[in-house]
Amino acid sequence: NKKAFIFDLDGVIVDTAKFHFLAWKKLADSLNINFTHEINEQLKGVSRVRSLEIILAEGNVQATPEDKNKWLIQKNEDYLAFVHQMDASEILPRVEEVLQFLKINNQFVVLGSASKNARPILEKVNILHYFDAIVDGNDVTNAKPDPEVFLQGANKVSVAYENSIVFEDSVAGIQAANTAGMTSIGIGEKEVLHESDFCFRDFTEMNNDFIMQLINK
Numbered sequence: 376n377k378k379a380f381i382f383d384l385d386g387v388i389v390d391t392a393k394f395h396f397l398a399w400k401k402l403a404d405s406l407n408i409n410f411t412h413e414i415n416e417q418l419k420g421v422s423r424v425r426s427l428e429i430i431l432a433e434g435n436v437q438a439t440p441e442d443k444n445k446w447l448i449q450k451n452e453d454y455l456a457f458v459h460q461m462d463a464s465e466i467l468p469r470v471e472e473v474l475q476f477l478k479i480n481n482q483f484v485v486l487g488s489a490s491k492n493a494r495p496i497l498e499k500v501n502i503l504h505y506f507d508a509i510v511d512g513n514d515v516t517n518a519k520p521d522p523e524v525f526l527q528g529a530n531k532v533s534v535a536y537e538n539s540i541v542f543e544d545s546v547a548g549i550q551a552a553n554t555a556g557m558t559s560i561g562i563g564e565k566e567v568l569h570e571s572d573f574c575f576r577d578f579t580e581m582n583n584d585f586i587m588q589l590i591n592k
């Protein structure tokens with residue numbers, strides 16, 4: 376009766392959003408596009424290609440496929456320069472304790488992220504060994520709120536969807552988990568993530584008794 380605990384990456388395990396922001400802002404500045412925090416919010420959980428489209432639309436910039444490709448490569452290089460500086464101190468509070476608690480209690484730990492850089496990030500912060508399966512931006516064709524990423528995650532460890540629990544910081548991710556028939560747990564503000572089954576500001580607010588209830592549900 377093992378459950379699948381599926382974690383989003385950015386905003387749940389680490390705050391890579393701050394690095395995405397800096398790399399996108401550099402590109403936007405070079406194109407004279409005003410890159411506000413409001414646009415940045417729209418990029419959470421969204422794929423790299425879609426993120427560029429949102430930014431270009433904001434600046435009314437028309438571009439050739441060659442230009443777009445060049446900019447996507449540049450943005451990712453700038454982003455990876457930040458990723459290469461990451462270490463275990465970047466793991467968000469109590470995340471590693473929760474991963475340990477799940478493994479001690481013989482549960483499946485799965486990653487469900489839109490990022491194509493998920494594996495190197497987990498390696499850099501030294502928690503890759505906790506994961507029984509990884510589904511990321513390289514595996515998925517349909518972005519959240521489509522449930523594909525989480526369905527693939529549960530399938531990889533052969534756990535039924537109703538026995539799967541998703542930790543997510545984005546509205547689209549909560550919707551994806553709900554559509555999949557999984558238990559959705561919002562990590563962030565209740566007002567924003569009101570569609571989630573449960574919501575916590577961060578993992579320090581979630582105690583082991585609550586996790587034990589999920590395991591035994």
Ligand code: B16
Nearest residue numbers: 384385419420423488489490491492
């Ligand atoms: P990459 P998540 C998402 O991560 C980020 O929230 C989003 O801002 C980013 O564009 C996306 O990954 C793709 O990332 O450029 O590394 O492939 O929250 O789904 O873990």
Ligand code: MG
Nearest residue numbers: 383385386544
């Ligand atoms: Mg996220």
